[in-house]
Amino acid sequence: YTVVLIGDSAVGKSNLLSRFTRDEFSLESKSTIGVEFATRSISTDDGKVLKAQIWDTAGQERYRAITSAYYRGAVGALLVYDISKYETFSNVERWLKELRDHAENHIEVMLVGNKSDLRHLRVVMTEDAEAFAQENGISFIETSALDASNVEEAFSSILTKIYEKVSRKSMNSDAAGSGKTKPMANNASKVIVVDNENDDAAPAKKKKCC
């Protein structure tokens, strides 16, 4: 699945990605220019292996006319803000609009309050973020890329939700009698579901394209 990381500059998107894909955190991270990329596979409860392509976008993306290239084909988005900087939370609404304008209609979105280790500097209350997420029909979690808390959970949760959504769509389309699926023009957007026959290196078996 293609998942994009979006949110204001310096909220910790690149470190969330490196924590999830390489279990690394860097205090010396540079600003992201353009887009960077990493992959990781996870297992679901029902034994499927989900391969995620995660795109880390620049925090200033919403100022740019280039976003469609990055959002095209994304089935999930982690919308990240910094719990110690209120402005990054205020801008979440604009990021949501950005997603609605450029991304797929049914993209799964999760609001992520990062830097939860900075308890003494917290300015965004958990309840406020929860309420915002509820109002907008998106899920919510607080994470810390520094101490790794909830990072795994955030990515696993959104990937599982995407998987469930895709599975439901698949069942619906089968029930509707179509049975066939169209491959995506853009390989970056392909949905890859790999059977968990404990061989990650085996060629991915394409079950369904979104």
Next chain:
Amino acid sequence: MSNLARHGDDDLGFEADSEFGSAYDEYEYDEYSCSEYGYEYGDGDDDQLAEAYPRALPLELEHALVGLMVDVQQVARCAFRGVGSRARAVTWGVLAGLLPKWHGDRPAALANHHLGYVYAVEAAAVRLAPSVMDRIDTDVERTLPRACVFSRPPLSISLARMLRVYAHARADGQYVQGISDLAGLMLVQYLASVSRATSGPHADALAAAQPVLWWASIGELAASVPLEFLMAVEAEAFACLDSLLAASGLRGLYTPTQPRVLELLDAVDVLLENELPALAAALAARGISSPLYAHRWIACLFARELPVGVLGPIWDALFAYRALEANRLGAFVVALCIELLRMYGKPLLAPDLTFEAAIHHLQHLPLDSWGPADAVRFTARAAAAEAIRHRAHLLVEAEAEADPSPDP
């Protein structure tokens, strides 16, 4: 008195009438009015360049720079071949138009420029929105973080000032990421160049430093020079940056919607399809277009891709284009992108290469082992290709004018 403090008036008439003094004053004194002066490419990261381009090149450059009037065309031609770090500041200054052709005009021009920069700093401090200043401060700390030179004064202050002035004066009060790498590297290369042209323990340490220690040396150097001197270096580095970006619409790399980035990325896609069709097809088959890999190349003018010692010769060539063919500078940047793809595109033709592997290859090109001579060869090939494209374009236009097709 600091070893970088100014020498007295020199015999070329460089007088200290700027309130800062000029970074060039002593530079020119040491480099160009001393008969024993010679480019000794035996130090640090210039070794490879010395092998590829022995003393004939620096002498050409010296002749072009030393006369009563600078031969800008000749300096630009030399810059295409890389000028070495000691000559970099004066070369960029000449090619950027900061230093007038007539030596005698320089003190007044520099004094005016320094004063103008001080006013611009004050105006930016008053008028720039606090949120923009915050974004700049955040990015200053994150500029070349491993080098640790912009995480503390005085270079953090200098870089923040440059970015504020640019945002206020050139980007409608907005700040766009990418320019901090450009400005930061221009500042330190400029400082290193000026200091290497003088004598003294800091300059010697810098010249002797291995690449890994280079950054520590430049940090120590910046901390030891008088603030007035650093401010002069900052003002002149800013002028070079501003002049480079004024050419060929490159300011559009750092305005909010980044129109020039989009145009240049489109040009990369078109040229790739025309000139490297197999590679273009291989990338298209994997859904890879230029924004996914060339955005950073263009938005940082390769500052993120190459080590500082290698970046110098490439920026020398950019300044040469700025002086000789300013309106084709954007085309040259695109030519550099195409040349990189030509050099490193072969692995991408493998039929079984995955999307992930292809993107990883493009975003992490193996450029760490490059030396300055590699950079000079790279820019020479890109410039030759750009010139051929330009001539072909002119030819097509001339033919179309000579033989207009009849109206249907």
